[in-house]
Amino acid sequence: MKTIILHGDDERKSYARLQKFVETARGRSWEVDYLDNPSIKLQETLSSTSLFSNERFFVLRDIKRLGKKEIEWLNKKYTDLPGNLIVYHEGYIPKTLLSSLPKDVKIEEFKLPVIIWTFLEHIYPGNSKQAILEFHKIIERDAPEFIFTLIAKLFRDLYWAKVDSNSMPYPTWRSAKLKVQSSKYSEEQLKGLIERMSEIDIEVKTRKSDLVTALDLLMIKRLK
Known part of the structure; x- marks a missing residue:
């Protein structure tokens, strides 16, 4: 699973970047899935297969959902998971959390001038x-x-x-x-x-x- 982190204090630019990713995914007919429902485990959604056999594009907008168990699971399984994951956060994600994520995660930081x-x-x-x-x-x-x-x-x-x-x-x-x-x-x-x-x-x-x-x-x- 390709994973990209969007964070920083320039929320205008980070949000615009998120929207660009979503528009591109929809333009390619990918299945866009927002991981906003706290009653459904991330592990369950990320490991599920598409009903339409489309490429999947996940968006996580609440980093509180990335608890210790979720991060450990992601580190073990992400190379075998299908699709793409965008983690979007308004503000800076703590360095301790960033360092606990898979090493090849792409991090995009948006700073105010x-x-x-x-x-x-x-x-x-x-x-x-x-x-x-x-x-x-x-x-x-x-x-x-x-x-x-x-x-x-x-x-x-x-x-x-x-x-x-x-x-x-x-x-x-x-x-x-x-x-x-x-x-x-x-x-x-x-x-x-x-x-x-x-x-x-x-x-x-x-x-x-x-x-x-x-x-x-x-x-x-x-x-x-």
């Missing part, structure tokens, strides 16, 4: 001028809608880091960075920012507001 990471790290109270300058530089090449989703996720992560950083599913270094950044906010500030981002989303979708202007005002008013 450094300029975007720097911008996200600069979003905190008292730094609105710098954040706005970097925001406008970024949207010269990236869609404001994409940056909006990253900012919204950042605020949710900062709140999480503020109230319960130990439960975060990120590498230690990432959780530590978020905790430091969250210390620059009060819990109420983060709640207000999350709420305001939801309002902006609705306003833009109902054409009551322009996204770039709304984000500018958010940073001016909430990060002053």
Whole structure:
């Protein structure tokens, strides 16, 4: 079984890559099977044969389904299994899990540009001028809608880091960075920012507001 891993923090590109694989498989009349049903064992699905004698194309979108038993089974059986398997994850898959998979698995990693990471790290109270300058530089090449989703996720992560950083599913270094950044906010500030981002989303979708202007005002008013 040919296996490909898609992961990384640039979820836009990793998802586009997944869709390309699925489109190609369907274009070849392969049988596409999403492994989303937790009540059916992966071993059972991956070792089953196609009813139509077609090439099989499996997509796994929940890495939690790759437990110790599943990984051990995959390492023993994958060379004899038919078809193709794509493992897709929004964010980074832990190195310990990657290293436990079969050695010839192909891993494709999608990283956000450094300029975007720097911008996200600069979003905190008292730094609105710098954040706005970097925001406008970024949207010269990236869609404001994409940056909006990253900012919204950042605020949710900062709140999480503020109230319960130990439960975060990120590498230690990432959780530590978020905790430091969250210390620059009060819990109420983060709640207000999350709420305001939801309002902006609705306003833009109902054409009551322009996204770039709304984000500018958010940073001016909430990060002053």
